[in-house]
Amino acid sequence: MRLIRSASEFCEELSHERACGRRVGLVPTMGALHEGHASLVRRAAAENDVVALTLFVNPLQFNDSSDLEAYPRDLDGDVDKAQAAGARIVFAPPVKEMYPSFPDVPKTTVHVSGLTERLEGASRRGHFDGVATVVAKLFALAGSCRAYFGEKDFQQLAVVRALVKDLSFPVEVVACQTVREEDGLAMSSRNALLSETDRRAATALYRALNTGLRALERGEEDLKAVRAAMRADLETEQLVYVDYAEVVDPVTFEPPARLDGELRLLVAARVGQVRLIDNVGIVLSGDTERFVENEEKQTAGVGTGKER
Ligand code: AMP
Numbered sequence: 001m002r003l004i005r006s007a008s009e010f011c012e013e014l015s016h017e018r019a020c021g022r023r024v025g026l027v028p029t030m031g032a033l034h035e036g037h038a039s040l041v042r043r044a045a046a047e048n049d050v051v052a053l054t055l056f057v058n059p060l061q062f063n064d065s066s067d068l069e070a071y072p073r074d075l076d077g078d079v080d081k082a083q084a085a086g087a088r089i090v091f092a093p094p095v096k097e098m099y100p101s102f103p104d105v106p107k108t109t110v111h112v113s114g115l116t117e118r119l120e121g122a123s124r125r126g127h128f129d130g131v132a133t134v135v136a137k138l139f140a141l142a143g144s145c146r147a148y149f150g151e152k153d154f155q156q157l158a159v160v161r162a163l164v165k166d167l168s169f170p171v172e173v174v175a176c177q178t179v180r181e182e183d184g185l186a187m188s189s190r191n192a193l194l195s196e197t198d199r200r201a202a203t204a205l206y207r208a209l210n211t212g213l214r215a216l217e218r219g220e221e222d223l224k225a226v227r228a229a230m231r232a233d234l235e236t237e238q239l240v241y242v243d244y245a246e247v248v249d250p251v252t253f254e255p256p257a258r259l260d261g262e263l264r265l266l267v268a269a270r271v272g273q274v275r276l277i278d279n280v281g282i283v284l285s286g287d288t289e290r291f292v293e294n295e296e297k298q299t300a301g302v303g304t305g306k307e308r
Contacts, residue, residue, distance in 0.1 A: 017050045023050070024143075033078045036188070061130030112159045118253045143170065147174065151175055152278070215229050221258075240269045
């Protein structure tokens with residue numbers, strides 16, 4: 001295991017690996033690693049010869065300084081977890097290494113238009129510019145590789161795919177399923193910030209998504225009704241403050257013209273002081289044969305509403 005702090009060393013190390021004929025898997029993270037991150041590393045290790053995990057709490061993607069300060073950090077624990085999951089390189093740069101002009105915003109930033117205007121982009125102004133900028137920098141340093149991202153951050157995944165296509169990065173983006181706790185809560189570094197009562201209330205997010213899935217499965221054709229059902233589920237928890245509960249086209253992130261074909265259900269809510277997001281996918285075909293995408297097989301112990 002090699003812990004690298006310098007951007008140029010990281011770049012050289014991965015160039016060396018490739019020169020030796022090894023295929024590189026890249027797993028960008030903000031640290032405070034959990035099983036969701038570990039699943040990305042394990043998949044990257046299975047599909048490549050060497051895995052580099054990056055740990056960087058990217059200040060550019062936080063639109064709220066108290067959120068940035070509160071974000072959990074655990075470098076030593078993360079290095080151990082990354083190694084245990086199969087990473088050979090951990091790149092954990094100081095902020096000045098990534099952004100020499102910090103706290104001034106760099107002169108060049110990356111903006112992905114369209115799909116960043118909605119949902120997370122609308123709620124967290126500038127968030128996706130920060131994400132796109134740091135991911136572009138990491139890709140520029142890493143060079144040709146496969147990069148592993150979680151569906152947990154579904155809109156982010158779409159932003160990264162657009163960025164790779166539009167800026168011609170030699171990167172293959174690999175999407176990985178969301179890993180959940182036993183009660184369905186999507187694993188997240190932010191879960192560590194939840195109080196015991198918040199943690200119980202947080203299960204409402206996945207419940208609401210399943211309520212939406214069941215409504216679609218039953219043949220509900222009114223988008224507003226599906227949204228309202230999800231929102232009502234979230235609002236049963238007093239500690240949950242709903243930001244959005246939406247059904248969108250998974251490519252454009254716009255509301256679908258018809259509740260048919262491939263759809264994505266997404267929710268965002270503040271639970272106590274902690275903002276959480278989650279999403280699930282569904283594929284509906286025709287009026288008689290409605291079925292749900294067979295994803296998230298890793299979900300344990302929860303009626304997903306996806307059984308036929
Ligand atoms: P983060 O450290 O939260 O920025 O996440 C780093 C990467 O891990 C992103 O690609 C996330 O989508 C992914 N990730 C986070 N939580 C999960 C999860 N529960 N299951 C799968 N991937 C995840």
